Amino acid sequence: MKKIVTSIALLLAATFIFAQVSSKEAEQAYKILESTDDTLAYHGDYSATISLVIEKPGKPKENLQYKIYERTDKDLMTIVQIFPQADKGKGYLRDGDNIWTYDPISRKFTHTSIKEALGDSDVKLDDVNQSKTRWRDNYNIAEFKTGTLGKYEVYIITLDAKTTEPSYQKSTLYIRKDIPLVLKEEDFSGSGRLMRTILIPKYSKVPAGYVATQIIMKDELNKGESTQQVISDLTFDKLPDRLFTKAYLEGKKKKKRYKESFQQNRFLSFYHIREFKNEKIIYSINIIKSYCNCSLCPV
Numbered sequence: 001m002k003k004i005v006t007s008i009a010l011l012l013a014a015t016f017i018f019a020q021v022s023s024k025e026a027e028q029a030y031k032i033l034e035s036t037d038d039t040l041a042y043h044g045d046y047s048a049t050i051s052l053v054i055e056k057p058g059k060p061k062e063n064l065q066y067k068i069y070e071r072t073d074k075d076l077m078t079i080v081q082i083f084p085q086a087d088k089g090k091g092y093l094r095d096g097d098n099i100w101t102y103d104p105i106s107r108k109f110t111h112t113s114i115k116e117a118l119g120d121s122d123v124k125l126d127d128v129n130q131s132k133t134r135w136r137d138n139y140n141i142a143e144f145k146t147g148t149l150g151k152y153e154v155y156i157i158t159l160d161a162k163t164t165e166p167s168y169q170k171s172t173l174y175i176r177k178d179i180p181l182v183l184k185e186e187d188f189s190g191s192g193r194l195m196r197t198i199l200i201p202k203y204s205k206v207p208a209g210y211v212a213t214q215i216i217m218k219d220e221l222n223k224g225e226s227t228q229q230v231i232s233d234l235t236f237d238k239l240p241d242r243l244f245t246k247a248y249l250e251g252k253k254k255k256k257r258y259k260e261s262f263q264q265n266r267f268l269s270f271y272h273i274r275e276f277k278n279e280k281i282i283y284s285i286n287i288i289k290s291y292c293n294c295s296l297c298p299v
Helices: 002-012 023-039 246-264 270-278 285-291
Strands: 014-017 045-055 062-071 076-083 091-095 098-103 108-111 139-149 152-161 170-176 182-188 194-206 209-219 226-235
Touching: 023 139, 023 152, 023 170, 023 209, 076 246, 091 246, 098 246, 139 170
Parallel strands: none
Antiparallel strands: 014 139, 045 062, 045 226, 062 076, 076 091, 091 098, 098 108, 139 152, 152 170, 170 182, 182 194, 194 209, 209 226
């Protein structure tokens, strides 16, 4: 814990040297930003577990957990909530510019945006989406600086959004010079008000590159509110195409919904069983026994 606190303190203690942005420096800044994408391990298919711990003053910590599947080179992403139990099965689906949320209770999909938050956290879909950022399409380079952040020499690049895709109008990124990894991000409103600070105290090296395995997001509007994100269970195997479909999210809940309805109807008489068979639904004797308590069933 002491090590984490020290890392965060170093990330916050930034000094920098101003430099006027020229067209040459703007081009250099774009190349640095693009190199941050190349340094990360996400170059195709991957899956992972995302664990979130949400802290709000006066409230108990809230824990959320999701499974994410992504095909970064095709802008395909599926997220399924796996904890808490009450929200299990909720999901998000991205196919290019189309993004939907899925409600397993109503079994309906609703169009949303990349700015949608995961639950009640400070994490947005844009934060977990690892498709290569279209830096040149979405941002202008507002400022280019060099300086230090804790023990690291860094580039400090301020971006102005020129499309509606970015979640914030302005963002400042602190990027290591020796390895192009983002250590800190500050997100601002159009008026220049600091909205959110992101600290990345931990990266893990895997064969394909680097992975930010611990991220801390601080809500600057509501002091004391923060979300810690931890990435685990990373795999980079080829994923089945079915994972990136609406049918997959619907199917995640179908079996559970049927099982629940089967459990609720515990008085399965012989006639119930015969009716099921007429519908060509076959159940083993053991399954029927586990759900039926009536005296009429011949099991």
